[in-house]
Amino acid sequence: MGTSGERSSRLTGRLRAIALTLLVVQVAALGIAVPAVEGRQRIRSAGMEIWRYAAYPRVGPTDRGTNVLILQHLLRAGSPKLDLSSTYDRSTRLAIAQAQKKAGMRVTGRADGRLWDRLAVPLRRGESGHAVRALQVALGEKLGWGVKVTGTFDKRTFSALRRLQRDVGLRWTGRVDDRTWRVLAWHYERPAFGRSSLCDYSTVNGPEANWATSSVIAWLERAAAIFHRRTGLSVAVGDLSRRFGGRIPGHGTHGRGMEADLRPIRADGRQCSVGGNDWRERGYDRRNTRLLVRALRTAARNRVLFIAFNDPGLRSGKGRARFAPGHNDHLHITWCIPGHRSSLYRCAR
Numbered sequence: 001m002g003t004s005g006e007r008s009s010r011l012t013g014r015l016r017a018i019a020l021t022l023l024v025v026q027v028a029a030l031g032i033a034v035p036a037v038e039g040r041q042r043i044r045s046a047g048m049e050i051w052r053y054a055a056y057p058r059v060g061p062t063d064r065g066t067n068v069l070i071l072q073h074l075l076r077a078g079s080p081k082l083d084l085s086s087t088y089d090r091s092t093r094l095a096i097a098q099a100q101k102k103a104g105m106r107v108t109g110r111a112d113g114r115l116w117d118r119l120a121v122p123l124r125r126g127e128s129g130h131a132v133r134a135l136q137v138a139l140g141e142k143l144g145w146g147v148k149v150t151g152t153f154d155k156r157t158f159s160a161l162r163r164l165q166r167d168v169g170l171r172w173t174g175r176v177d178d179r180t181w182r183v184l185a186w187h188y189e190r191p192a193f194g195r196s197s198l199c200d201y202s203t204v205n206g207p208e209a210n211w212a213t214s215s216v217i218a219w220l221e222r223a224a225a226i227f228h229r230r231t232g233l234s235v236a237v238g239d240l241s242r243r244f245g246g247r248i249p250g251h252g253t254h255g256r257g258m259e260a261d262l263r264p265i266r267a268d269g270r271q272c273s274v275g276g277n278d279w280r281e282r283g284y285d286r287r288n289t290r291l292l293v294r295a296l297r298t299a300a301r302n303r304v305l306f307i308a309f310n311d312p313g314l315r316s317g318k319g320r321a322r323f324a325p326g327h328n329d330h331l332h333i334t335w336c337i338p339g340h341r342s343s344l345y346r347c348a349r
């Protein structure tokens with residue numbers, strides 16, 4: 001980015017800081033409690049009470065990724081031979097059902113908050129076992145804080161825990177309690193840009209907007225892998241959500257870790273290195289963009305709510321996208337969760 005861009009972003013930063021100060025003063029004066037998820041400035045800084053709205057993710061059909069892996073480690077306490085596939089497969093469903101039965105819960109084979117609560121046992125330094133591994137996957141793999149999965153609550157795990165509790169506004173206890181577990185399971189993650197066929201392109205929001213729910217990240221990576229196998233090309237990822245969600249500049253949505261913007265595919269295949277690409281311009285590759293849309297749908301069966309992109313050549317079949325104002329130079333994907341409270345993210349029946 002050029003100097004003028006840097007200057008303007010610095011200026012924007014200063015304006016934001018002023019706006020935040022005004023907001024804080026105003027809120028303090030009125031004594032109004034602003035929910036953490038609403039104001040992006042409140043979310044930006046560490047110490048916000050993220051744990052207040054963090055909820056355990058449901059895990060069921062089509063889910064995959066780090067949260068499923070965390071859950072599988074926890075399930076191993078009762079099903080020691082469970083495969084660590086990071087995918088909600090048949091054996092995971094059976095292990096969940098078994099855990100539910102044992103706990104006297106309704107047997108659904110899908111994990112909900114009650115089951116997570118049951119499995120996520122409190123932990124302290126020096127302990128070892130399956131739950132410690134689950135913790136280490138969350139801190140190491142999901143948050144990327146260099147914690148190795150050793151199975152022992154060691155010094156590295158301990159310092160990462162300290163950092164997490166500070167970031168999400170939890171009192172530092174040195175222990176993993178139910179609030180900490182809830183935050184860990186709820187927490188968004190970032191794509192493995194280096195290890196996958198995904199590359200990052202930045203908008204005004206920069207790398208701050210590279211977070212999404214762990215299933216969305218896994219679906220994106222899988223779609224990119226499918227697409228790469230067919231075409232040898234990479235997929236350029238723009239904004240997802242912010243680390244803790246909430247409003248984000250330039251978007252009416254993207255607040256819940258359930259959305260992504262991607263660049264269309266270019267005929268020269270350089271969507272990662274060359275800037276934007278508009279379907280109305282020469283150099284746009286309809287055939288491969290359709291393949292990308294298909295891969296996105298294949299990777300997340302029944303969990304893609306819609307894909308917005310304005311090329312009228314992509315209106316039908318598995319490679320279909322729908323019209324939405326402004327979506328000429330990027331594809332917007334919204335994934336869904338069955339029974340989600342908000343109709344914005346609820347899967348259509």
Ligand SMILES: [Zn+2]
Pocket residue numbers: 251254259260261331332333
């Ligand atoms: Zn979007």
